[in-house]
Amino acid sequence: MTEIFLATSLIVTLVVGLSIVLVKLRRVLIPDVDLLVNVNQTLNLVARRGDRLLGVLHDAGVGIPAACGGSGTCGLCRVTVTGEGAGEPQATEHGVLSPRERRDHIRLACQTRLRGDCAVTVPDDFIGAGEAIPATVVATRMLAPLIREITVDLPPDHGGDFSAGDFMQVIAPPYTLDFATLETDPAFSEAWDIAGWRSLKASSPKPVTRAYSLANRPEDAGKAVFNIRLAVPPAGKEDSLPPGLVSSWMFGLKVGDAIRLSGPYGEFHVQPTQREMVFVGGGVGMAPLRAMIHQQLGRGTHRSIQFFYGARSVADLFYSEEFQDLAMQHGNFSWTPALSDPAPGDRWLGTTGFVHDVLRRSMEGHPAPEDCEYYLCGPPVMISAVLTTLDKLGVPRGQIFYDDFGG
Amino acid sequence: MSDLWQLFLLSAFVDNMPLTLFLGLCTFLALSKKLEAAIGLGVAMIGVMGLTVPLNHLIYTALLAPGAWSWAGLPDLDMSYLALIAFIGVIAAVVQVLEMLLDRYAPAIHAAFGVFLPLLTVQCAILAGSLFMVERHYSLAQSAVFGLGSGTGFAVAVAMLAAIRTRLAYADLPAGLRGLGMAFVLTGLMSLGFSAFAQMAAAQ
Ligand SMILES: Cc1cc2nc3c(=O)[nH]c(=O)nc-3n(C[C@H](O)[C@H](O)[C@H](O)COP(=O)(O)OP(=O)(O)OC[C@H]3O[C@@H](n4cnc5c(N)ncnc54)[C@H](O)[C@@H]3O)c2cc1C
Ligand code: FES
Numbered sequence: 001m002t003e004i005f006l007a008t009s010l011i012v013t014l015v016v017g018l019s020i021v022l023v024k025l026r027r028v029l030i031p032d033v034d035l036l037v038n039v040n041q042t043l044n045l046v047a048r049r050g051d052r053l054l055g056v057l058h059d060a061g062v063g064i065p066a067a068c069g070g071s072g073t074c075g076l077c078r079v080t081v082t083g084e085g086a087g088e089p090q091a092t093e094h095g096v097l098s099p100r101e102r103r104d105h106i107r108l109a110c111q112t113r114l115r116g117d118c119a120v121t122v123p124d125d126f127i128g129a130g131e132a133i134p135a136t137v138v139a140t141r142m143l144a145p146l147i148r149e150i151t152v153d154l155p156p157d158h159g160g161d162f163s164a165g166d167f168m169q170v171i172a173p174p175y176t177l178d179f180a181t182l183e184t185d186p187a188f189s190e191a192w193d194i195a196g197w198r199s200l201k202a203s204s205p206k207p208v209t210r211a212y213s214l215a216n217r218p219e220d221a222g223k224a225v226f227n228i229r230l231a232v233p234p235a236g237k238e239d240s241l242p243p244g245l246v247s248s249w250m251f252g253l254k255v256g257d258a259i260r261l262s263g264p265y266g267e268f269h270v271q272p273t274q275r276e277m278v279f280v281g282g283g284v285g286m287a288p289l290r291a292m293i294h295q296q297l298g299r300g301t302h303r304s305i306q307f308f309y310g311a312r313s314v315a316d317l318f319y320s321e322e323f324q325d326l327a328m329q330h331g332n333f334s335w336t337p338a339l340s341d342p343a344p345g346d347r348w349l350g351t352t353g354f355v356h357d358v359l360r361r362s363m364e365g366h367p368a369p370e371d372c373e374y375y376l377c378g379p380p381v382m383i384s385a386v387l388t389t390l391d392k393l394g395v396p397r398g399q400i401f402y403d404d405f406g407g
Numbered sequence: 408m409s410d411l412w413q414l415f416l417l418s419a420f421v422d423n424m425p426l427t428l429f430l431g432l433c434t435f436l437a438l439s440k441k442l443e444a445a446i447g448l449g450v451a452m453i454g455v456m457g458l459t460v461p462l463n464h465l466i467y468t469a470l471l472a473p474g475a476w477s478w479a480g481l482p483d484l485d486m487s488y489l490a491l492i493a494f495i496g497v498i499a500a501v502v503q504v505l506e507m508l509l510d511r512y513a514p515a516i517h518a519a520f521g522v523f524l525p526l527l528t529v530q531c532a533i534l535a536g537s538l539f540m541v542e543r544h545y546s547l548a549q550s551a552v553f554g555l556g557s558g559t560g561f562a563v564a565v566a567m568l569a570a571i572r573t574r575l576a577y578a579d580l581p582a583g584l585r586g587l588g589m590a591f592v593l594t595g596l597m598s599l600g601f602s603a604f605a606q607m608a609a610a611q
Contacts, residue, residue, distance in 0.1 A: 002484075003484060006481075006484070006486070007486050007489055010471075010489065011489060011493065014466070014497075015496055018496055018497065018499075019500075021500065022500055022504070025504055025507060026507060029507045029508065029511050030507060030510065030511065087517075088515050088518035089518065090518055091518070115510075115514065
């Protein structure tokens with residue numbers, strides 16, 4: 001009995017004693033003082049030692065985009081930080097930032113823990129951009145079994161200025177959603193029943209932010225149009241993995257619902273040159289490309305535009321008629337949808353094959369594929385296949401622009 | 408040669424933690440890509456082992472060893488089975504202190520360590536140091552020397568491996584051997600080299 005008592009109290013005393021020593025030492029070594037963070041020499045923010053820079057900036061309404069939610073993979077939260085308070089780049093940042101960027105004091109805000117005063121430089125229009133814009137959903141429709149078009153009415157002072165290719169950040173509130181209650185278009189009900197997606201459930205205990213590209217046409221001014229792909233778990237993992245947090249919430253939105261956004265942001269834009277343009281897309285990579293093509297044609301460009309778009313079957317193909325009409329109206333625009341796996345019932349007479357193969361076959365007949373500009377957006381596998389194809393065609397990397405959605 | 412000096416050499420070279428006893432291999436391999444990080448790890452190992460082994464020695468003899476409580480009229484009490492938990496607690500605390508010190512005074516080394524510093528808490532070589540101390544009945548002075556010696560041995564080994572690996576960065580290795588594969592081969596070769604020390608010690 002004494003032995004048990006002694007042994008227990010001994011270990012408890014030892015552990016508690018060590019903890020007390022640690023807490024005391026931490027007080028002495030890492031004083032909990034206020035630090036000053038100066039942004040663009042205009043804004044002075046107060047932070048605590050050990051805070052993450054991204055959180056400090058977001059709390060002050062500086063709208064640094066953070067598509068990966070601060071895990072250090074998307075690289076969108078790049079800022080210039082000077083002053084000893086920023087510390088040394090962390091191991092996670094070495095993979096994302098080039099040596100040159102590191103020399104220029106560029107850091108990932110989400111990986112920077114403050115340890116002293118510092119000065120931060122961000123593009124001027126980010127200041128205040130982080131304030132969430134309240135907006136209302138005005139239309140939703142299903143484009144494909146897993147893709148929904150959501151149109152949002154922006155408040156009058158926010159609707160105007162964005163460049164085609166930009167994205168906005170959507171802030172999903174805490175929610176729970178039972179997929180059995182989702183309204184699906186009868187045209188796609190069969191796909192849903194076969195895949196068993198109706199048994200899924202999604203929930204999120206805290207607000208989550210994700211980036212979504214704008215798919216606006218010129219006539220959508222004052223609105224934001226999104227193509228949302230529902231991120232269902234990989235086939236066979238439906239029981240163990242939850243569906244995507246924000247895309248599920250977006251899928252459940254109905255007309256009249258409130259939604260909070262920030263932005264727009266983006267660096268994926270049409271270059272002001274005279275080169276021919278080739279757009280290659282897949283899945284919801286459609287969104288930014290659609291905005292770019294409409295904007296270019298709407299401005300009456302004389303540059304030639306080709307659009308290759310890959311989908312599995314007819315059910316996954318959307319906006320096809322819209323692009324057919326555009327091709328009829330504009331002699332300099334051509335539209336090539338390619339199906340990799342058309343269903344027997346599709347009666348597909350168009351091009352078949354993977355989009356990178358279709359692109360290669362077509363560009364091999366082009367007199368100078370290396371003189372065109374390429375704009376790619378889609379799933380990471382598609383992007384890497386297309387990059388290899390373009391490499392073989394001898395296209396310099398500087399003429400290829402792409403967005404792989406943080407993949 | 409005095410006994411303590413001999414113990415130091417013995418623990419650093421003959422009973423080298425990674426190369427003779429194959430202890431602490433995970434950090435040994437993971438942090439040997441760059442010489443700077445390897446030297447940092449070596450210094451940390453010397454510090455942590457040099458502190459934890461004598462500290463654990465004090466705790467063990469004063470509180471846990473059989474007969475430690477005879478002054479209280481409990482000569483039969485043997486709490487040596489608590490040694491493992493107590494040692495791990497002490498090591499964890501020392502690593503935390505070290506992390507705070509580095510964070511404050513050497514942020515560059517702190518950043519280079521990344522996630523590896525907290526991993527030292529569960530590094531087997533460090534725990535093994537304290538367990539050997541019990542098994543071999545070292546005195547306090549011997550424990551301190553043994554801790555410093557083992558740490559030094561680890562530091563020398565990891566710095567050597569890192570130096571070789573940096574050189575090999577320009578070698579045209581077969582694809583399958585690049586990275587960790589080659590590191591294992593190197594570790595094996597170095598360990599063969601270190602077994603020569605055992606021969607020397609045996610011959611004496
Ligand atoms: C610049 C940019 C533009 C973008 N534009 C668009 C766009 O126009 N349209 C669009 O649809 N998307 C777009 N995205 C992608 C979008 O931001 C989200 O990444 C995407 O919607 C998934 O977010 P989520 O919250 O729904 O899923 P998450 O919750 O992030 O989950 C992602 C996936 O992981 C799976 N998963 C969940 N938990 C686990 C686990 N423990 N282990 C393994 N897997 C797990 C989920 O099932 C899901 O399939 C864009 C991204 C960027 C960076
Ligand atoms: S938010 Fe920092 S890298 Fe994505």
